[in-house]
Amino acid sequence: MPVDYSRLAADYDAVRGSDEMDRGYWFPGLVEAAHLRAGDRILDLGAGTGRFSQYAAEIGQVVAVDSSVDMLSRAREKGLFPVVRADAHALPFRDDMFDAALIVMVLHQLADFPRALREVRRISRRVAIATSDMRTRTLCLLDDAFPSLLKIDRGRFPPIQRIVEALSAAGFRTVSVGERPYRRIIPVDQELDRVRRKYISTFDLLPPGEFERGLAFLERELPKGSPGGFDASATFTFVGASR
Secondary structure, three states, X not given: OOOOHHHHHOOHHHHHOOHHHHHHHHHHHHHHHHOOOOOOEEEEEOOXXXXXXXXXOOOOEXXXXXXXXXXXXXXXXXXXXXXXXXXXXXXXXXXXXXXXXEEEOOHHXXXXXXXXXXXXXXXXXXXXXXXXXOOOOOOOHHHHHOOOHHHHHHHHOOOHHHHHHHHHHHOOOEEXXXXXXXXXXXXXXXXXXXXXXXXXXXXXXXXXXXXXXXXXXXXXXHHHHOOOOEEOOXXXXXXXXXX
């Protein structure tokens, strides 16, 4: 069953991040990995609602690309950059059109991510990829609530080494890998609301009944075990490449 991104669009900005974390954590990692410079022509691939396009627009000329009409409708409301509906495997842009491409938590959603990276290589000189290394990822209490969650994600997310190999095979000459620790303490009521609204796309892929059982478990246990808030600490991987 595919993930229903039209369902996610309405709540995406509210449940997936915050301006503080997006601007203070995610975007600096992308700037560093892609070596973004003032005036760059930037492609935000899998841009969704344009969370990161809006920051990139402060640096250069941005085009936000996504396959979801509903996500792009939200991005268009920001009014800061053009949006294009397109398939990442066959991008409708001329060769060398962009200086840099940003790909944030997207590769696991693609049917053939090496093919998409070949397309990125064709149209862009540099790329920054933000992803999660599922070999080391834990979800704390969410692991107990949703036993299938990590197993499914380990099948969805390509291993870091495969990403590096795919970038090299696509023709990028220089590839770098860095990890950035992330810490966010989320009020318990807010975390429960995020789960109820299925802020993790893999919730749509759980076996029948597991989401409902896991939500009931969290509603019972999270207030008891996290009086100071839900600790969403993690480490994410930023892969940069250039020709």
